[in-house]
Amino acid sequence: MCKSGKGTGQMRVVMFYSEVESFNFFTDQLAGEFTAKGHEVFILDSVNPLGSVGHSYGDFAQFLSGGVQGVICFDGWGLRDDFFIEIWNKYQAKAVDILMDHPLRFHPALERHPDNYYLFCCDQNHVEYVKKYFGSQVPFVEFMPHAGVLPPSGTPVIPFEKRKYDLLFTGTYYQPNDKFMELKQVFTENSDLYRFYQAMYEHFLKDSAVTTEQAVLDILEQFGWTVPDETLRNLLRCSEYVDWAIRMYQREQVVKVLADSGFELYLLGRGWENHPSIHCPNIHRIDDRIPYGQTLAYMADAKINLNVMPWFKAGTHDRIFNILLQHSLPLTDSSSWIDENFTDGVDIQLYDLKALDRLPHITRQLLSDPVRTWEMIEKGYEKAAEQFTWKQCAEQILRVFY
Secondary structure, eight states: OBOOOOOTTOOEEEEEEOSOHHHHHHHHHHHHHHHHTTOEEEEEESSSTTTOTTSSHHHHHHHHTTOOOEEEEETTTTTSSHHHHHHHHHTTOEEEEEOSSOGGGGHHHHHSOOSSEEEEESBHHHHHHHHHHHTTTOSOEEEOOOOBOOOOTTOOOOOGGGOSEEEEEESOOOOHHHHHHHHHTTSOTTSHHHHHHHHHHHHHHHOTTOOHHHHHHHHHHHHTOOOOHHHHHHHHHHTHHHHHHHHHHHHHHHHHHHHHTTOOEEEESTTGGGSTTTTSTTEEEEESOOOHHHHHHHHHTEEEEEEOOOSOTTBOOHHHHHHHHTTOEEEEOOOHHHHHHOOBTTTBEEOOGGGGGGHHHHHHHHHHOHHHHHHHHHHHHHHHHHHSBHHHHHHHHHHHHO
C-alpha cells in the first residue's frame, strides 16, 4: 500500500498489478504521482492476490473498509469481472480505464463495466470509435497521450559520442503470417469472412494511412455487403488479427531496410530470432525480454532509438516520450497527432512508411551530424519533460474526480 499524508480533497484509490509487466510499471508511476498529491493508493495484485504481501485480498478488504472513491486500471484490469463491478458500484467509485491499445480489443469491457465509468484512449480516432459504436454505453471518453518517465534525479547523461548503440529498437516481433494462422483457427480458409480479412490486409499494404476501422468499412463496400450494427461491431472486433499482422509487417520491413543498408542495429525484445534479417552480421539481439523499466537505460545508451508506431493514425506511443526523456532521438513514423505536436527535424525525426527507401539516408544524416542531432534531442527532451510524463496523466485523470 502507498500511503499519503492527510490533505484537502484526499481520495482513496485502488489500482492493479496484472499479467502485463509494463502495466505494472505504469501503475507504479501513477501511484507515485497520486501519493505525491496527497491521495492514498492501494495496489491489488490480481495475479497473486492470495500470497502477495501488502497487495493481497486481505489487504484489499482492509483498505475497502475505509471507503474508496476511485479505481484506476489499464485495459480493463479490475473492471471486467462481476466481483469487482459490484464492489465499485457499492462504493459508487469512479472507475477510470486507460486503454493502451485500440478499443476494438476491448468490446466486452466497453459493454459491461461499473456505473461510473471513465475511459481514456491514446488515439484521437479511438475516441471517435468509442463514441460511434459504444456511445450509449460509455458516456465519458477522452483522449490522453501516452507518457514517459524521467530518469532519477542526478542520473548522468551519457555523452552522445560515447554511447554504446548507434541504433536501437525495443519491442517485440511476430511473423505476420503467424497472425493469419490464428485467423485460420477462427474462420475456415477460403470462407467469405477469411477472404474479407485477407482483402483488409491487402488494403493495409496499399495504404498505410488507413485506420483499422475505416479499412473494415472500405472492404464492406468493396464486397458489396450491408450488415447490421451488431455484425459490424463483430467484424471490427475480429479485425484484431489483421491489425496485429500489419503492425508486424511494417516492423519487419523497417528493420529489413536498415539491415540491408548495413547499419549496426540492436534489437531488444522477444521474437527477433524469427526475423528474416536476423542472420545479418550487423543485426544484434540484446535479450529476449527484460523488465520494462530496465529498457530505459538501454535507450539512454543509444544515439538513435527506432520506433514503428502501432496502427495508431492519430495517436501516440510511450516509446517516443521515453526515448526523448532518456536524452535520445526517436526515429519514428508519424501520426496526425505527432504532426500537430512535434516538428520533424526540430524535436523529432520522422520517416514515412510509404517511402522506406529514404530511411537509410535519414539515418545516415543523423549519425553523421551529431551536433544537429543533439540539438533535436534537447528540444524534444524539454517538450516531453514539460508535457508528456505521468504527472500530466495524473492531472488529467484527477479532473474526473473534481
